[in-house]
Amino acid sequence: MSHLAYVGVLAFCLAGTAWLEVALRTRVYRRWRRLLATIACVLPVFVIWDLYAIAQGHWTFDPERTTGILFPGNLPLDEVLFFLVIPIASVLTLEAVRSAKGWSVGDDPSEPEDAP
Amino acid sequence: MTYTQLAVAGVLATIALDLWVLRTRLLRRRVFWVSYAIIVFFQLVTNGVLTGLRIVRYDGDAILGGDLPVFLGEGRIAYAPVEDLLFGFALVVQTLAWWVFWGRRGVQREPRSGPPRMWLRGGALGSAGSDGPPPGREGDGEAP
Numbered sequence: 001m002s003h004l005a006y007v008g009v010l011a012f013c014l015a016g017t018a019w020l021e022v023a024l025r026t027r028v029y030r031r032w033r034r035l036l037a038t039i040a041c042v043l044p045v046f047v048i049w050d051l052y053a054i055a056q057g058h059w060t061f062d063p064e065r066t067t068g069i070l071f072p073g074n075l076p077l078d079e080v081l082f083f084l085v086i087p088i089a090s091v092l093t094l095e096a097v098r099s100a101k102g103w104s105v106g107d108d109p110s111e112p113e114d115a116p
Numbered sequence: 117m118t119y120t121q122l123a124v125a126g127v128l129a130t131i132a133l134d135l136w137v138l139r140t141r142l143l144r145r146r147v148f149w150v151s152y153a154i155i156v157f158f159q160l161v162t163n164g165v166l167t168g169l170r171i172v173r174y175d176g177d178a179i180l181g182g183d184l185p186v187f188l189g190e191g192r193i194a195y196a197p198v199e200d201l202l203f204g205f206a207l208v209v210q211t212l213a214w215w216v217f218w219g220r221r222g223v224q225r226e227p228r229s230g231p232p233r234m235w236l237r238g239g240a241l242g243s244a245g246s247d248g249p250p251p252g253r254e255g256d257g258e259a260p
Contacts, residue, residue, distance in 0.1 A: 016158070024232045025230055042210050045210065049203075058175055060172075062171050086204075090212060096151075098147055105142070106141060106220070
């Protein structure tokens with residue numbers, strides 16, 4: 001079980017935000033193509049950062065409390081999942097605040113790009 | 117480069133991405149800062165678990181603080197190196213900027229979020245009356 005410690009934290013993040021999709025009608029999972037396009041733009045940047053940091057020894061992972069599944073460059077599966085889960089949780093939070101407060105996030109075509 | 121240097125560079129690049137490259141300008145919106153306040157609270161909690169339990173460990177030569185996780189001080193906040201706050205800021209802002217960018221480009225702009233379900237409105241959230249129309253969408257979206 002301890003190998004699931006890291007992914008357990010990620011599961012907490014997923015479960016802790018999933019209810020927003022229902023309660024606040026965030027419609028983030030429903031807009032999965034937009035979500036995937038977003039992740040596709042962000043994930044490579046941070047995987048490269050991670051690979052560099054691992055190569056330089058900036059950080060290391062406890063092999064006892066991560067899955068032990070490694071991608072080339074000693075990148076743990078746990079880390080790749082992190083870069084999936086955190087963007088999803090972040091977008092859900094943004095759309096939840098927008099739902100609750102009615103504030104614009106700037107994706108409205110009627111809104112000029114240069115709006116202050 | 118150290119983690120400290122990379123984290124600062126990452127934040128600067130992220131600010132440039134939002135304000136000038138994608139022109140999404142989330143950093144000038146109230147909706148972003150309220151969302152980020154919520155996100156950063158949970159980041160401190162979850163990252164505190166990952167670093168406090170030493171599931172992720174940092175090299176003292178790469179960060180402002182030392183090898184060992186301290187709850188507060190020695191370059192650490194809730195066990196995590198302060199650099200993690202910059203890393204998280206970059207990850208979150210880049211994510212949200214691309215989300216808005218793709219929406220603006222017409223990738224599933226609809227269906228937009230909200231309104232909250234009846235049993236949430238008027239109660240905990242308090243932003244709209246229980247029978248009222250969805251909250252207005254213009255005029256109040258900009259930071260002062």
